[in-house]
Amino acid sequence: MILTEAAAARGPAGAWTSSEPLVEVRALKTWFPVRSGVIGRTVAQVRAVDGVDLAIRQGETLGLVGESGCGKSTLGRSILRLVEPTSGEVFFKGRDLLRMGSGPIRRMRREMAMIFQDPFASLDPRQSIGGILGEALDIQRLSRTRRMREERIAELLDLVGLSPRFASRYPHEFSGGQRQRIGIARALAVDPSFIVCDEPVSALDVSIQAQIINLLQQLQERLHLTYLFIAHDLSVVKHISDRIAVMYVGKVIEISPARDLYARPRHPYTGSLLSAIPIPDPRIERGRERIILKGDVVSPVNPPSGCRFRTRCFKAQPRCAESEPALETVRDGEHLAACYFPL
Amino acid sequence: MSARLLELEDVHTQLTLREGVVRAVDGVSFHVDAGETLGIVGESGSGKSMTALSIMRLLPRSGRIIGGSIRFKGRELRDLAEAEMEALRGTDIAMIFQDPMTSLNPVYRTGWQVGEPLRIHRHVKTAASVAAAVGLFKKVGIPEPEKRAMQYPHMFSGGMRQRAMIAMGLSTGPSLLIADEPTTALDVTIQAQILDLLRHLNREFGTATILITHNLGVVAGMCDRVIVMYAGRIVEEGRTEDVFANPEHPYTWSLLRSIPRLDAEVRGRLQPIEGSPPDMARLPEGCKFRSRCSFAIDRCATEEPELRQVRSQLTRCWVTQGGVSLESQSDLD
Numbered sequence: 308m309i310l311t312e313a314a315a316a317r318g319p320a321g322a323w324t325s326s327e328p329l330v331e332v333r334a335l336k337t338w339f340p341v342r343s344g345v346i347g348r349t350v351a352q353v354r355a356v357d358g359v360d361l362a363i364r365q366g367e368t369l370g371l372v373g374e375s376g377c378g379k380s381t382l383g384r385s386i387l388r389l390v391e392p393t394s395g396e397v398f399f400k401g402r403d404l405l406r407m408g409s410g411p412i413r414r415m416r417r418e419m420a421m422i423f424q425d426p427f428a429s430l431d432p433r434q435s436i437g438g439i440l441g442e443a444l445d446i447q448r449l450s451r452t453r454r455m456r457e458e459r460i461a462e463l464l465d466l467v468g469l470s471p472r473f474a475s476r477y478p479h480e481f482s483g484g485q486r487q488r489i490g491i492a493r494a495l496a497v498d499p500s501f502i503v504c505d506e507p508v509s510a511l512d513v514s515i516q517a518q519i520i521n522l523l524q525q526l527q528e529r530l531h532l533t534y535l536f537i538a539h540d541l542s543v544v545k546h547i548s549d550r551i552a553v554m555y556v557g558k559v560i561e562i563s564p565a566r567d568l569y570a571r572p573r574h575p576y577t578g579s580l581l582s583a584i585p586i587p588d589p590r591i592e593r594g595r596e597r598i599i600l601k602g603d604v605v606s607p608v609n610p611p612s613g614c615r616f617r618t619r620c621f622k623a624q625p626r627c628a629e630s631e632p633a634l635e636t637v638r639d640g641e642h643l644a645a646c647y648f649p650l
Numbered sequence: 651m652s653a654r655l656l657e658l659e660d661v662h663t664q665l666t667l668r669e670g671v672v673r674a675v676d677g678v679s680f681h682v683d684a685g686e687t688l689g690i691v692g693e694s695g696s697g698k699s700m701t702a703l704s705i706m707r708l709l710p711r712s713g714r715i716i717g718g719s720i721r722f723k724g725r726e727l728r729d730l731a732e733a734e735m736e737a738l739r740g741t742d743i744a745m746i747f748q749d750p751m752t753s754l755n756p757v758y759r760t761g762w763q764v765g766e767p768l769r770i771h772r773h774v775k776t777a778a779s780v781a782a783a784v785g786l787f788k789k790v791g792i793p794e795p796e797k798r799a800m801q802y803p804h805m806f807s808g809g810m811r812q813r814a815m816i817a818m819g820l821s822t823g824p825s826l827l828i829a830d831e832p833t834t835a836l837d838v839t840i841q842a843q844i845l846d847l848l849r850h851l852n853r854e855f856g857t858a859t860i861l862i863t864h865n866l867g868v869v870a871g872m873c874d875r876v877i878v879m880y881a882g883r884i885v886e887e888g889r890t891e892d893v894f895a896n897p898e899h900p901y902t903w904s905l906l907r908s909i910p911r912l913d914a915e916v917r918g919r920l921q922p923i924e925g926s927p928p929d930m931a932r933l934p935e936g937c938k939f940r941s942r943c944s945f946a947i948d949r950c951a952t953e954e955p956e957l958r959q960v961r962s963q964l965t966r967c968w969v970t971q972g973g974v975s976l977e978s979q980s981d982l983d
């Protein structure tokens with residue numbers, strides 16, 4: 308078994324070095340049962356994540372894109388074990404998270420955090436900002452004295468560009484951009500090394516997005532953070548990511564350094580995705596060639612046989628229906644795509 | 651002079667909310683000519699949707715038009731009886747919204763619903779109206795139109811629902827289509843399909859379109875002219891090429907510089923607009939963008955500029971009206 312070999316090669320826990328991936332996902336599946344009838348019999352499975360292999364390097368930003376419902380959030384949440392994966396492995400610093408007991412998992416959680424799309428829904432309206440941040444500290448028993456706790460809260464607010472005086476205020480007193488800063492401060496409370504950013508700017512006004520993107524980049528440099536950055540706005544993802552993974556119906560179908568992916572997408576889905584992004588320049592935008600996909604989003608309950616994209620693909624051949632193409636190197640070792648007839 | 655298709659003059663719309671009275675639309679004037687596509691951009695709360703709903707007279711209960719004129723084909727819409735307005739909405743002006751689910755009734759088959767304007771306003775019989783809906787489904791690219799027309803809205807994907815809404819809007823051959831964030835809830839590949847459809851319909855039927863969006867890329871690809879709104883006002887208006895190449899209002903100028911672009915070569919820091927949009931219930935004196943503006947001069951704090959011609963655009967800015975070019979000014983810092 309490749310998987311156990313890989314785990315064995317990594318040596319005993321704690322022997323992880325920063326040249327190895329910080330996060331490694333292998334053959335990960337997270338399925339959700341679809342229940343029906345009075346007894347709630349499982350009639351089908353939503354294959355939200357359906358066999359994903361992925362490595363995230365220390366200090367990088369890996370962008371994750373794909374259409375709504377393709378499994379991006381579920382993949383992010385599975386890595387943090389906020390949902391229980393169905394099968395597969397997730398290594399964090401060389402340790403298999405999915406086979407960890409609740410004690411060790413709690414300690415590991417100190418190194419991982421999540422930032423959510425909706426800064427409004429994700430903050431408890433009845434708690435002051437100090438209370439929200441303090442709670443995050445308390446869960447991990449990170450501040451021994453009240454004084455330390457208050458100092459840390461002030462430090463967290465300062466990190467995200469808010470005044471420490473805000474600690475006594477409540478979420479409704481803040482604008483969307485400020486609330487997202489608070490959400491980021493909360494994620495930073497446990498002093499994590501890895502953060503899943505799930506659409507952190509999608510709900511914000513256009514004029515606010517750049518502030519938050521810049522803040523995330525600054526924090527990454529100052530605190531040596533590693534990001535999994537989920538978004539459907541490919542312009543934002545391209546700007547912030549070192550590498551980008553493209554998902555389609557539960558699978559990663561292409562992964563590559565950001566520059567390469569945009570310069571030369573290989574999977575037809577990536578190609579159509581990129582050609583669909585409007586560019587805010589009329590001189591360029593009006594002359595652009597578009598690949599307009601036929602058909603609609605495919606269901607993750609009954610994905611097509613073979614390549615899942617073949618029903619909407621403009622390059623599909625009979626072979627694409629017969630077997631599923633593997634994610635393989637298309638140029639150098641850095642650019643991988645799962646397609647028999649790459650662009 | 652040929653009459654304008656739609657002409658707004660100094661329109662004021664108020665919302666009475668718990669926080670106080672909000673001037674959601676505060677002195678807005680613009681026009682739309684037959685067959686053209688006009689974009690309205692701005693952030694949430696800037697008054698884009700309220701402008702559209704004022705035209706349609708579909709304001710929420712708390713909203714009221716308190717001044718100005720809205721003329722469509724020369725008729726003052728504010729003076730029409732509700733029944734006349736209703737007839738106009740079903741025939742000559744159509745509107746589609748961000749979330750098509752809220753505008754389709756879940757208990758009726760889609761084909762029957764899409765045929766409704768024809769039954770009500772064109773006195774078409776039920777069977778013929780459904781047959782017409784099938785034809786419209788085909789036109790807007792809904793696959794297997796006969797089968798789809800028999801289905802209920804929940805069996806449609808988001809993109810298909812939006813197509814169905816467009817089909818319904820176009821069934822009576824309106825001269826004006828108002829599309830409020832029609833693709834915001836959709837994936838980019840589906841957005842591209844819908845925009846392609848709108849472009850095609852505009853060309854085929856010559857339907858004039860008001861496209862409301864926060865996405866500057868969508869405006870760049872779709873619109874002949876564009877209006878930029880901020881805090882309930884128009885701050886800039888002009889031909890799309892001109893506004894993008896040479897913005898004459900600092901808000902437009904900084905917005906264009908703050909967004910990441912797919913075709914950008916270098917990966918430096920973005921240049922954000924600091925601060926946040928003003929509280930509409932407590933607007934400051936003077937220019938509403940002043941506190942976030944990097945070009946502001948003393949005068950901006952006390953006097954609000956009018957919308958005036960500067961080179962090829964209209965802009966509400968003391969700095970550019972005073973002859974300064976934003977481009978050369980920014981090089982100085």
Ligand SMILES: Nc1ncnc2c1ncn2[C@@H]1O[C@H](COP(=O)(O)OP(=O)(O)OP(=O)(O)O)[C@@H](O)[C@H]1O
Pocket residue numbers: 339340353354355373374375376377378379380381382539607
């Ligand atoms: N807790 C759950 N129970 C059942 N189904 C779920 C659950 N969470 C997600 N799903 C389903 O799994 C699939 C993937 O959802 P997921 O939220 O991961 O997609 P996504 O790529 O994040 O989409 P979006 O861009 O809309 O956020 C969808 O079909 C979704 O309906």
Ligand SMILES: [Mg+2]
Pocket residue numbers: 379380381505
């Ligand atoms: Mg998601």
